[in-house]
Amino acid sequence: MEATLQQIQELRENFFQKEKEDGGDFHPADIARIKNSDDWLRRFLVHNELDMNQSLQMLWDTCDWRKKFGTNDITENNVKREYLEDGSLFVHNRDKDGRSLLIFNCKKHVKGQKDFEELKRCVVYWFERLERLDKGKPITIFFDMAETGLSNMDMEYTKYLISLFKMYYPEFLNYILIFEMPWILNAAFKIIKSWLPAKAVQKIKFVNKSSLKDVVPSDQALKCWGGTDDYVFSFVPEQRTPVLNDNKADDSKKKVHFADGSPLVETPSSGFGDVISKIDGANRSNISLDISPPDAINFTSDGSEVTGSITLTNNDEQIISYKIKTTSPEKFRVRPSTGVLHPSDLVTINVLLQPGYQVSGLSREKFLIMSLVVDSGDLNAQELAELWKQTAGKNVSLHRLKCNLGSAALETTVRNGNAYSALKSVDIDREVREISTGVLQLRESHNRLIAEVKHTQKLQWLTIIVAILFGVIVAFSMSHSEPHEETCRILREHQ
Known part of the structure; x- marks a missing residue:
């Protein structure tokens, strides 16, 4: 199955049309790759058996993951x-x-x-x-x-x-x-x-x-x-042209990476749920945004999905825009991740654990809620994306949340969209160990059975040998009993 140049070009045009409509924000290297590399686009088409919609979605998701994971860097x-x-x-x-x-x-x-x-x-x-x-x-x-x-x-x-x-x-x-x-x-x-x-x-x-x-x-x-190569491993760094980065942060501070991969500086003393009044050295003013729950997102399971939620309420007299970031964006689907709230408005943010990820590591993850005052409440997705690209000099408030796991969520994770129990890695390992132990016990029982059979066979042969020997002795005894009786008769006659 091979993709034609026409299909490759169609996928390219569909991607940039979707970017224009949905306001995608991807790494420049990946955008350049889509523009210039027919082979990369061909791989998406072949992987999805030339299904254009699936290829487009996979390409979009891949670019999104690469930007958030920081793959190019x-x-x-x-x-x-x-x-x-x-x-x-x-x-x-x-x-x-x-x-x-x-x-x-x-x-x-x-x-x-x-x-x-x-x-x-x-x-x-x-x-x-x-x-x-x-x-x-x-x-x-x-x-x-x-x-x-x-x-x-x-x-x-x-x-x-x-x-x-x-x-x-x-x-x-x-x-x-x-x-x-x-x-x-x-x-x-x-x-x-x-x-x-x-x-x-x-x-x-x-x-x-x-x-x-x-x-x-x-x-x-x-x-x-079993080959002929006597290579001994030694790591050799890749020879690449270095990329200069003038954005230097204070190494004395702890960096927490959220969503788009760019670090936000967190001072060691700041706790979870604290509203931070500084970012990138610029002074910020606090914004009256009520966040519930205030300290952590509580994840639960309904038997098919592991989800959590946050409710944001604008208690300010001005219009507020918000954006949600996370330390591991590949693990979560956050809807809506950005938006606008008029005074007294509220919104519920739903957070879904993506299929294939384990709940056991969620306690290490963090979420960041960013908010700032805007002049208009009629911002579309592209305008919101542009707004949050340029936060320098703006009054931004930050609120950090931990992740809590309910007992149901601890017992369930999601695979291919379906829930299945006890598939945390530790449970899988335990299952493998139990199966392996069972196999070992079966093998030991098999070996014992073979040993018992061999022992029984030895006893059978011993019984046969003893029977033969006993028969020989009886025959020998009988063959010597007649001369003895004759000798006794002769002795009686002489008496």
Whole structure:
């Protein structure tokens, strides 16, 4: 299935028409890519089987995620460098199709020992580096699972990796190679396969030292895989032209990143729910905006979705515009995220946890409510977006909220739009452990049964041997009883 130049151009025109109507605010590098790269747009069309509406939505969502995640600005200088240097994830050599190998050395990764948000940034770093290196050609994921066990199986990490391919990196996967997976992890991989689309499942190949040569040439395979390459890992930074950034913040202050990826400076003494009267060094005046609940968004579950809400009431005598930001915009859908309130007006902001994300990490997230006085209440979406792009010199008030989890939300997370219980990563791990323990018990019972059968067989042979010996003894005794009786008769006669 291939996209035509006409379809690519149609997708491009549809995107910019939607941007004009909806007031999209995307990274300039991504806008330039849409204008100039037919191949990038082709990938969205092929991924969605040439469905124009789905391709447009995926392209839009991808650009939105890239802007919020700060994808274009990720380098080895702003990710956790020690994670890049520990050898648990790196790029080296190519498969038989000439595609780069992104290698996960699973025995060097132990679930829970690393900061998950930093791990995600490291994965995106390698995805972006490979996009530049191979100009968007597909890559092969290589899971080196030799010498691994249950502690090395991180379901949440794997699920995030899958979500990147499904949602933001179309037509970027060549193969998934799984090298020497221990049988004890079979149950976990059955769960993982259920997360993959049908096309991706077909790309999974389980390999060992003898079969790896069918997908990775011997000179491209490490010696520990049975190949001839004696490479020893050492992280090498990417050689790129540095991007100058004159926006320097005071390092003595703590930075909290909200929504669009730009840091808002938070002084260490400020607590949650406090209204901050300073931003970027400019003096701001407080605005009378009532926020309920005042300290935290309370998330609950109705059995299908995990949601929370905030109510904003304008107690001021002037018109107020508001905007909602969050530390992890990829996790949430916030509706409406911006708007205008006349005096005494109120609005309820609904916050939805996106499908595929775990509720267990929500307690670390924060929301920021920004508000300022405006002259007119008749602002459209594009005008609101432009308003919030230029806040310097304006009277802006900030209000921070934590996230609280209700007991129902703690037990439920959302996958593909449907709720399912006990799928927090810890529950998945527990399920895998229980299945694996059951398999071990079955194997032990099987071994005991075999041992008992062998023991029974030995007893049967021993019984046969004893019976034979007993028969021989009886026969021998009987054969000697007649001469003895004859001897006794002769002796009696002589007497």
